[in-house]
Amino acid sequence: NYPSHANIVEVGPRDGLQNEASLLHIADKVNLINALSQAGLQHIESGSFVSPKWVPQMANSDQVFANITRKAGVIYSALTPNLKGYEGASAANADTVAVFASASSSFSMKNINCDIPTSIERFTAVIEQAKKDNRPVRGYVSCVLGCPYEGDVSPQAVLDVTKALLDLGCYEVSLGDTIGVGTALKTKKLTDLLISQISINKLALHCHDTYGQALTNVLIGLQQGINTFDSSVGGLGGCPYAAGASGNLASEDLVYMLNNMGIETGVDLQKMVHIGQEISDVLGRKNQSKTGIALYNK
Numbered sequence: 001n002y003p004s005h006a007n008i009v010e011v012g013p014r015d016g017l018q019n020e021a022s023l024l025h026i027a028d029k030v031n032l033i034n035a036l037s038q039a040g041l042q043h044i045e046s047g048s049f050v051s052p053k054w055v056p057q058m059a060n061s062d063q064v065f066a067n068i069t070r071k072a073g074v075i076y077s078a079l080t081p082n083l084k085g086y087e088g089a090s091a092a093n094a095d096t097v098a099v100f101a102s103a104s105s106s107f108s109m110k111n112i113n114c115d116i117p118t119s120i121e122r123f124t125a126v127i128e129q130a131k132k133d134n135r136p137v138r139g140y141v142s143c144v145l146g147c148p149y150e151g152d153v154s155p156q157a158v159l160d161v162t163k164a165l166l167d168l169g170c171y172e173v174s175l176g177d178t179i180g181v182g183t184a185l186k187t188k189k190l191t192d193l194l195i196s197q198i199s200i201n202k203l204a205l206h207c208h209d210t211y212g213q214a215l216t217n218v219l220i221g222l223q224q225g226i227n228t229f230d231s232s233v234g235g236l237g238g239c240p241y242a243a244g245a246s247g248n249l250a251s252e253d254l255v256y257m258l259n260n261m262g263i264e265t266g267v268d269l270q271k272m273v274h275i276g277q278e279i280s281d282v283l284g285r286k287n288q289s290k291t292g293i294a295l296y297n298k
């Protein structure tokens, strides 16, 4: 029993670009985001308000937000690790923000320079302010299927952090397979535990495709009843604090699969194929989407 509709959160302009060696011009980022909205994406993670010393690629997120052409109904979101980041995102008028925790303590330290309980304290302050501003907050949990520093991560640890974020008021938690080590049975086991205690419409899947398992894990997610998935046009991406993490699941590959399952997304696949090739060319990198490569010259 598959859903008739799935939501795609396009994370290319954030997760995709945060790890690129070359700094992309503001105009190129703005063109990318505008093209994505024209292709029918309804939620575009457009930047991060994090320390420019830690992630220089996202330093111009305020200017990106100031220059995009906002399409009615589209959610333009941003990552906010702390209150300072929230203030930046709020000034930029981000529609929603996202806090990002980890199920692994070592990854939390490397990524946001604090342990998990401290991160939850910081997110509490962000979410309190966001509530006052009527701004929805999404949560991420990283390393849900493995950690680059600790290896295996227990489903119970994922459940604890996910619950903490939902209890604070996140409208949804996106489960991050940060380094793409998840496989079908692991994904099934994790989601079995989560959905025994959490309502399914509060969960999303965020798969990186390091080992080519992302679509398989999405299929498991769909079978479990999840219907929100994060992906990145052209398969851009990787996390600067997760060595070996390759790009996100490519949006084109995701849309191709969903289209052929009769699951509607509102996304124009052919437009996405062109955007994926164009941004790959701008970055001077190979297109990481198999569907993109197959359909580009058709």
Ligand code: HMG
Binding pocket: 015, 018, 048, 049, 050, 051, 052, 054, 055, 079, 081, 082, 084, 085, 086, 088, 100, 111, 112, 113, 140, 141, 142, 143, 175, 176, 177, 178, 179, 206, 208, 238, 239, 240, 241
């Ligand atoms: P810190 O050094 O512990 O922060 O970093 P601090 O509070 O001690 O402040 C140090 C300096 O940073 C100060 O500036 C602050 O003003 C500044 P200084 O006085 O030295 O000039 N600062 C900030 N500047 C701009 N925006 C801010 C901000 N906060 C402090 N928000 C911090 C802590 C969290 C800031 C840092 O560790 C950081 O920015 N980390 C980057 C994390 C990141 O962006 N990671 C990638 C995204 S997460 C991801 O990719 C995973 C995901 O895709 C899901 C998955 O795949 O698993 C979401």
Ligand code: MG
Binding pocket: 015, 176, 178, 206, 208, 239
């Ligand atoms: Mg990610």
